[in-house]
Amino acid sequence: MLDHPLATIENLRVEFQTKDGPVVGVEDVSFEIRPGETVCIVGESGSGKSVSSLSLMRLIEYGGGDIAGGRLLFKRGNGDEIDLAKTDQSLMRTIRGNEIGMIFQEPMTALNPVFTVGRQLTEGLRMHKGLNKAEAEARALDLLKQVRIPEPERRLT
Structure with a gap:
């Protein structure tokens, strides 16, 4: 079905561990991305735009973040739907670049x-x-x- 979302982010919560304990980066973020859609995430600096996007790609972990709650449902090219929040990094390497990609905000660092x-x-x-x-x-x-x-x-x- 063409109207079925390719990605569904449900109640995403991301935490960063600090010496004083966990700090919440985003809490209760939800949105969908459907075929052919362009989704723009808009907000103030520090509001969690990059944290949310990096979480979907499972790159947040390389920046010290931890997906502490929620689901990141992704419909793969073969029709299977998986929760990226629970997917191991070896499969994520296959998915990144083959099935999902991201254009980052800062062109000078690309x-x-x-x-x-x-x-x-x-x-x-x-x-x-x-x-x-x-x-x-x-x-x-x-x-x-x-x-x-x-x-x-x-x-x-």
């Missing part, structure tokens, strides 16, 4: 200046799509052309 743009664009293609180096480079070039990046061949290097 690419690492130590590595070429080409290396950074092809890494995910090779890891998640099983492309070899030449195939990944060709796909990255095609993607840069699609979004009209000037001089895409030069940008890759």
Whole structure:
């Protein structure tokens, strides 16, 4: 059914452990994302926008957060619905980049200046799509052309 949500966040609670005990990052956050929808999370600085988004991707744990409550239901490409809050990180690595992705808020932190743009664009293609180096480079070039990046061949290097 096309109207079925791809992702349902229900009563999300995220905590961060401090020396003084747990601090709540978000509490009772709920929303749905349906096919074809663009969902924007708006709020003041510190209101929990990034914490909520990073939780859905299960990246919050790498920033010291813990999903302390709620459900993160995700409908996979095969039709199965799973709770990402309970999914082990090895499966999450498969899901991230293959089935869900995120465009982060700060464009200046999106690419690492130590590595070429080409290396950074092809890494995910090779890891998640099983492309070899030449195939990944060709796909990255095609993607840069699609979004009209000037001089895409030069940008890759």
